[in-house]
Amino acid sequence: MRRTGWTVAMACAAAVAIGGAQLVGTNGHDARSGRDASGFRPAEAERRTCTERTLRGSYVFSASGFNIVGGVQQPKAIVEVIVFHGDGTLDVPAATVSLNGAIIRSLPSSGTYTVEDNCLGTITFHGPTYDMFLSKDGDDISMIQTNPNTVFQGLATRT
16 A cells, blocks of 8 residues: 555655646746746647548548337448549449348449538538548548438548
8 A cells, every 4th residue: 555655655746746837737838038947939730621632542441330110220331442533522332231131232333522621520421421431641531421311430441
C-alpha cells in the first residue's frame, strides 16, 4: 500500500512539473509572446477543406450490420469496389453481399455523391443512401447507411 501511495505521489509531482501552469487554472499561454508554457507557439488550427475532387480513384468498402425485417435483425455484410470520379459520380464494378447468409454478387452499378468543405458528405446508390465522413486527404471514408430499418456501417479505403 505504501508503494502505491509513493507511485501516485511521484506521478502527481511529474504532472505538476510538466504541465503545472495548466493544472493550476491558467491557460498555459503567455499573452505577450503568444507562446504556451513550453515556450513554443501553438500550432494554428488546420483548416479542413474537401470537395468532390477529394474522392478520386478506387476504394474498397467493407461494412457489416443488420437489416431489421418485421422487428427481427437480419445480418448483412458487404465488400465492394467503389470508383469515385472526382465529379460527384461513382461506379461500383464489383460487390459481394451476404444478406442473412445468402451470398449475392451484384452486377456493376453507379451512383452519386456530394462532399461539403468540412469533409462530410452523402452517397446515393440505387436504393441505399449513406452519410460519409472523409479523412482530410480523402484516403479513408467512414460510412453509415441512412435508410430506415438498417444498422450498417463500414470503412472505404483508397487502394
